[in-house]
Amino acid sequence: MSLTTLRCTIDGPVATITLARPDKLNALNATMHAELRETLDACERDEAVRMVVLTGEGRAFSSGQDLTENLPRDDQGRIDLGPPLARDYNPLILKLANYSKITVAALNGPAVGASMNIALACDIVLAARSAYLQEAFSKIALVPDAGGTWILPRLVGPKQALALMLTADPIPAEEAQGMGLIYRVFDDESFPVDVAAFAARIAQGPGLAHRLTKQAVAQSLSNSLEAQLDLEAQYQREAGFSHDFMEGVTAFREKRAPRFEGH
Known part of the structure; x- marks a missing residue:
């Protein structure tokens, strides 16, 4: 370019x-x-x-x-x-x-x-x-x-x-x-x-969690509390299925810094 x-x-x-x-x-x-x-x-x-x-x-x-x-x-x-x-x-x-x-x-x-x-x-x-x-x-x-x-x-x-x-x-x-x-x-x-x-x-942080957090904050400006709670549950499930979540938990248990890959 x-x-x-x-x-x-x-x-x-x-x-x-x-x-x-x-x-x-x-x-x-x-x-x-x-x-x-x-x-x-x-x-x-x-x-x-x-x-x-x-x-x-x-x-x-x-x-x-x-x-x-x-x-x-x-x-x-x-x-x-x-x-x-x-x-x-x-x-x-x-x-x-x-x-x-x-x-x-x-x-x-x-x-x-x-x-x-x-x-x-x-x-x-x-x-x-x-x-x-x-x-x-x-x-x-x-x-x-x-x-x-x-x-x-x-x-x-x-x-x-x-x-x-x-x-x-x-x-x-x-x-x-x-x-x-x-x-x-x-x-x-x-x-x-x-x-x-x-x-x-x-x-270097958890890229997927960051993207979902950004989306959740943006949608909160027009959502009701009930709608936002439902959205949080949806996004949290997605984040919970991620490689980075497992890495974060493993790193916590092993008392070391996590190595996130963004997915």
């Missing part, structure tokens, strides 16, 4: 996708979207990959949509943002929401506008201490997109989400961690090493 706006490296079970337009603060354009979808598809097909890390090159995770891109216009000559959302952002958010493998957004720097919501669509968010999140849409008289009006209220509540959207206030990494938007904050100097160690630890 020939990539011009991002890089993909694979280290054991971890694939790292790096947004690589540092001169544009990794602003998203149509080419980057197409390459990102293609790369995510390839990682999903690769049975050796258990986790995908999404990060940025240089000073930013991403500054959001590249407003210098040649955007479509309607018959009155006005910029029409509907087609890029339908073609690029909506499919990407749905892909991340339904992705079969664990995804980690590693915020090496600011995640602004749509890129904040792309990060929040990942399963886990890690951040360098100097990073921040920002729903910057109101600064240019736009409505939050890329799933922001759906994801953010579910994470921090509708009132907090609305305030963050209307003010477009930047949220420093440590403050975002306190709000539940970021799982862990690492020092800038050690960030790449800390992210790699975190990803390796999760990727």
Whole structure:
């Protein structure tokens, strides 16, 4: 696969996708979207990959949509943002929401506008201490997109989400961690090493159990308690039949670290 706006490296079970337009603060354009979808598809097909890390090159995770891109216009000559959302952002958010493998957004720097919501669509968010999140849409008289009006209220509540959207206030990494938007904050100097160690630890875990847990949490948002209990029983039976469960029990009895194979 020939990539011009991002890089993909694979280290054991971890694939790292790096947004690589540092001169544009990794602003998203149509080419980057197409390459990102293609790369995510390839990682999903690769049975050796258990986790995908999404990060940025240089000073930013991403500054959001590249407003210098040649955007479509309607018959009155006005910029029409509907087609890029339908073609690029909506499919990407749905892909991340339904992705079969664990995804980690590693915020090496600011995640602004749509890129904040792309990060929040990942399963886990890690951040360098100097990073921040920002729903910057109101600064240019736009409505939050890329799933922001759906994801953010579910994470921090509708009132907090609305305030963050209307003010477009930047949220420093440590403050975002306190709000539940970021799982862990690492020092800038050690960030790449800390992210790699975190990803390796999760990727070496029981892959099937992780996938089932991810699915169960996602379905819990719309399930009743009774439906969720039934779902847990279904998934637990599946996990209980797995090689990794037997390995986990054996390792526990033998007082050693388990060697999970992901099935």
